[in-house]
Amino acid sequence: MPSLKEYFMLDRLGKFRDTLKQDNSQFMPRNRWVIYTEKKWLEYDGSQIPPEWHRWIHHICDKPPTIEKLSNPKWQLEHQENLSVELFHYFIPTSRQLQRLTSVTRSPLYNLFAETINGTTSIRAYGVVQTFFSHFCSKLDIQIGCRYFSLIANRWLSVRLELIGNLLILFCSVMAVFSRDWGTATAGLIGLAISKSLDITVILGFLVRNINDAEMSIVSVERILEYRDCPQEASWISSKGREPPSDWPSRGAVHFQKYSCRYRPELDLSLRGITAEIKPGEKVGIVGRTGAGKTSFALALFRIIEAAEGRILIDGVNIAKVGLQELRSRITIIPQDPVLFSGTLRFNLDPFNVYKDHELWTALEQVHLKQFVEAQPKKLFYEIAESGENISVGQRQLLCMARAILRRSPLIVLDEATASIDSQTDELIQRAIRTEFSRSTILTIAHRISTVMDYDRIMVLSAGKLVEFDTPEKLAAEKTSHFHALVKNSSNIEK
Incomplete structure (x- = not known):
């Protein structure tokens, strides 16, 4: 029976996700992933990580590392990675602000709706139904506009990620043809590289959206920290030995x-x-x-x-x-x-x-x-x-x-x-x-x-x-x- 490290060192192609799905309790506890990299071992408990970060780690450590392991120095993916990072730098700040605008414009819409429901009798009595309807439509247009631009930003990213993914597939296919002359890859290795590269577009899309979701979720943490750091009132009860008399105040001076x-x-x-x-x-x-x-x-x-x-x-x-x-x-x-x-x-x-x-x-x-x-x-x-x-x-x-x-x-x-x-x-x-x-x-x-x-x-x-x-x-x-x-x-x- 090989040791835990020897078990993963049998193949240096990446993370054995399919193997981990099987019953391997003899090697590691349930819900615990071990990822091998060239520098160190990374071990974490999946149940203790928020969903957004869980998916982010998953996509970081899935297909891209596999393709890089399959590549030799002539098959570097640096240009593709740099291009993806540039897209992320443009998309994430823009998407974050658009989502905040969507949230900000949603609150007045909900407030107006609740106030209209509570004041239905008065609105009808004064004959201002059309005024409130126009006011509601105006706020709804603003909210839908922010949501629309957020969807446009997602489509903008999807088109460019599709282009990057297709370029990667083309790159793998071209290099597969030339590898016959170089003699550096077998047919099975080439097939594995191309099949993995087919998923790169989906992986990149999930990656950037999960990063964006994680950033938005951090806002909730910021609010918790803000409330935690709020100045508190003094003690609710007197400290021991400083309690006032039971009949205090008795005179009112x-x-x-x-x-x-x-x-x-x-x-x-x-x-x-x-x-x-x-x-x-x-x-x-x-x-x-x-x-x-x-x-x-x-x-x-x-x-x-x-x-x-x-x-x-x-x-x-x-x-x-x-x-x-x-x-x-x-x-x-x-x-x-x-x-x-x-x-x-x-x-x-x-x-x-x-x-x-x-x-x-x-x-x-x-x-x-x-x-x-x-x-x-x-x-x-x-x-x-x-x-x-x-x-x-x-x-x-x-x-x-x-x-x-x-x-x-x-x-x-x-x-x-x-x-x-x-x-x-x-x-x-x-x-x-x-x-x-x-x-x-x-x-x-x-x-x-x-x-x-x-x-x-x-x-x-x-x-x-x-x-x-x-x-x-x-x-x-x-x-x-x-x-x-x-x-x-x-x-x-x-x-």
Whole structure:
């Protein structure tokens, strides 16, 4: 029985693919290929290689090496190989860009199709069916055009590869005739060379397309690496030994100490050197013009943006040392755009099933939604559509208020919660704030100055800086203050 190397050295014509298809487990494990070259042995496990690279290696090591082994120095294939490489250099970059264009133009087409399906009723009601049809045809023409040029590029390559393959067959045939005079090849060897060269066109076509597919597949790897290298949030839970007290925060005191933050490292500071102390149970209104930093103030409390300088203390605990889950679960925010999920009303009020039904009814009664829910056949199991589309904006806001009442957090942030609702709902929210959160610290970010005029103090922001922080009466009385200008401007708008 010959050794493994002797088994392959019996014939130096190339890789014995047909022999490997047979039962040769006595020589090597299943699915393992051993390829002999003049320089070294290459051994790999076929099951561990992606399909594109698997086929690429297969075509590299199949017919072309066989033909070269059959050739003597007079039968060199250098010109054919160089010509193929030149074609690859032209085709692969072009094909790659065309495929990317095809993918880029496909996404808007799919988005428009999905939006049209979802808005069919509105499209027909407004009589713009033909407009959307023309818009869709326009995007479809662009996508088909990119796909068409991609197919043309493939045909361009196929024609030239066919030409190269035919030239190779002609070359082998001519050299076979002259080899009779040279006496360097037998009839069997010549027949094997010609039969192998017949497949060279197919091999070259598969080779270049597999290389192209492999390059396109690498894009997925690049995306994975991009997500892997994305900056991550801080730890979800506090490190051992730094956990906040179980009842934290118990009072709701907030202290900003020379706090600055930015959204990304390359951007300017959105808050600059904020120093302020908010007492437990205090109602503070945060006002300012657009871009003053009001929303950044709220995001900083939840560590959605991290501190560039300074720190924030809640009940004496530095929030930078607290895990994100512990921080965000113990303070409450009522956002400008209410967040509701597709599911029952009970699920939206109590997604983790912590509270009992009578507590939910009490919260609904306090926000004046009990009558509406009782009128529904399923009551607490009334189905809420995605984003709460089957209820009004005001009712969505009141549901968020009911969630806040259930949690009873000592610190509550209202991020412009009354900017997009009617005056009646606004009054209900303000009444709930005064009665149900009388012991909680309230930070309200508002455009309507009237909603914060009865608060304890007003914080005025401008260009990310804290410019004024005092009672509304005192600030409004100073004619040179920023708050006085905001009140005056608000009064003119309301008139």
